[in-house]
Amino acid sequence: MLTSTYYAGQSFLHTTRPLFKVLALFLVCTLLFVFDTWFVLTPICLAVFGLYGIAGIPRSEILLALRPAFWMLLFIFIVQIYFESLQLASFVILRFVTMILAASLLTLTTKTSDLIAALEQFFNRFLPEHIAETISLAFSLCFRFIPLVRQTFDEVTEAQKARGHHKDWRALATPTIIRTLKSADEISQAIIARSVETSHLSAANERRDREHS
Amino acid sequence: MIKIENVGVSKENKTILAAISVTLTEPRIGIIGSNGSGKSTFAKLLNGLERATTGAVFVNDAPIGKNNKTALGKVGFVFQNPDNQIVFPIVVEDLAFGLKKSGLSKQQIQSRITTYLEQFGLRHLLERRTHELSGGEKQLIALIGVLLMEPEIIVLDEPTTLLDLRNRSILLKLLAELPQKLIIVSHDLALMAEMDRLLWIENGNIHQDGSPEAVISAYRQFAESES
Numbered sequence: 001m002l003t004s005t006y007y008a009g010q011s012f013l014h015t016t017r018p019l020f021k022v023l024a025l026f027l028v029c030t031l032l033f034v035f036d037t038w039f040v041l042t043p044i045c046l047a048v049f050g051l052y053g054i055a056g057i058p059r060s061e062i063l064l065a066l067r068p069a070f071w072m073l074l075f076i077f078i079v080q081i082y083f084e085s086l087q088l089a090s091f092v093i094l095r096f097v098t099m100i101l102a103a104s105l106l107t108l109t110t111k112t113s114d115l116i117a118a119l120e121q122f123f124n125r126f127l128p129e130h131i132a133e134t135i136s137l138a139f140s141l142c143f144r145f146i147p148l149v150r151q152t153f154d155e156v157t158e159a160q161k162a163r164g165h166h167k168d169w170r171a172l173a174t175p176t177i178i179r180t181l182k183s184a185d186e187i188s189q190a191i192i193a194r195s196v197e198t199s200h201l202s203a204a205n206e207r208r209d210r211e212h213s
Numbered sequence: 214m215i216k217i218e219n220v221g222v223s224k225e226n227k228t229i230l231a232a233i234s235v236t237l238t239e240p241r242i243g244i245i246g247s248n249g250s251g252k253s254t255f256a257k258l259l260n261g262l263e264r265a266t267t268g269a270v271f272v273n274d275a276p277i278g279k280n281n282k283t284a285l286g287k288v289g290f291v292f293q294n295p296d297n298q299i300v301f302p303i304v305v306e307d308l309a310f311g312l313k314k315s316g317l318s319k320q321q322i323q324s325r326i327t328t329y330l331e332q333f334g335l336r337h338l339l340e341r342r343t344h345e346l347s348g349g350e351k352q353l354i355a356l357i358g359v360l361l362m363e364p365e366i367i368v369l370d371e372p373t374t375l376l377d378l379r380n381r382s383i384l385l386k387l388l389a390e391l392p393q394k395l396i397i398v399s400h401d402l403a404l405m406a407e408m409d410r411l412l413w414i415e416n417g418n419i420h421q422d423g424s425p426e427a428v429i430s431a432y433r434q435f436a437e438s439e440s
Contacts, residue, residue: 006302006303111303112302112303112306113303113309140300140302143302144299144300148344186298187298187300189262190300192262
């Protein structure tokens with residue numbers, strides 16, 4: 001879900017209010033978990049695929065949405081077959097696929113800025129403005145930086161492979177985490193520099209000022 | 214005009230910048246120096262991203278640091294790595310980010326973004342995903358994100374480091390046409406040679422300050438003697 005972003009279009013899905021789509025997604029996922037039967041899963045799954053067609057989203061985007069979860073789904077599938085049955089394994093996987101595709105449909109048909117604005121509006125109803133703003137900014141950063149963290153991980157993997165470390169998770173995780181943290185530092189400075197200083201960043205600056213004085 | 218009065222920066226008992234005093238009036242000012250010499254810290258002082266431990270920084274007579282928002286409005290900052298500056302997944306959303314709190318309406322924001330992108334021949338990037346842009350495109354979008362805020366001064370930290378030759382020349386052409394005062398931190402001596410004035414920062418001090426020819430020549434001699 002987090003790696004897919006807006007796919008421009010004019011369908012009713014593109015024009016539906018973002019908050020309504022978030023609530024629909026929440027409802028669909030709840031239904032899928034509460035009603036544990038093929039009678040609920042099958043029509044919802046078909047409906048999700050149908051909506052991809054209506055929104056004019058190509059099949060390649062469906063595959064892109066599922067690709068990051070492929071290994072995890074495969075693992076769950078094998079474990080379910082081993083402990084339960086092929087039928088249950090298929091059911092569990094189809095349920096996950098339906099939920100991932102439904103979530104991707106939300107991000108593919110909603111501009112991130114519209115989604116963030118809707119979330120901010122929603123949180124504003126029961127949270128102070130600066131907290132709602134911070135939460136929505138955090139969502140936005142997730143959408144933007146998950147692909148970047150993945151790119152960092154790929155670069156580190158290649159560098160470690162070149163040095164002969166093929167399966168050393170410590171050698172992969174340490175530089176990835178350090179590079180990500182260093183980026184996070186500069187990202188927070190960039191957010192301040194772009195005049196969108198959120199209150200918690202202001203507080204951090206004030207703290208720094210007090211320490212210096 | 215930028216006035217730096219006796220400014221020092223220390224972190225964890227380590228002096229990053231010693232007490233520096235300098236007045237910057239020229240339209241194009243370059244800053245060079247070895248890695249870790251304090252030049253990025255110096256650049257970040259100019260818009261309040263770094264706070265001076267001692268002394269004060271003034272931009273057009275307004276003190277920087279006491280009122281961060283004023284500084285940020287006057288001085289735009291372009292970071293070395295555009296990936297860390299672009300915070301939204303779609304170009305148009307990212308460019309709108311800084312403008313949202315400017316009091317402009319949605320239509321005015323959209324119109325300003327379109328005008329700037331058209332001005333630089335980048336209208337086709339409007340709806341593109343930011344993580345799919347090339348390095349050069351990202352650097353240009355990061356710069357336009359700053360230009361949209363219409364700052365009086367723009368500070369650029371190593372703007373050409375990640376660019377290929379073609380994108381470097383596009384960026385330099387664009388920078389040459391900007392009306393704003395530019396302060397550029399760089400190791401790119403060909404770019405630095407084009408400046409009106411050059412500061413060489415070494416070990417937290419201004420080692421040399423003058424014309425690009427004189428400073429670059431001394432810097433080259435220093436680098437050769439150190440290697």
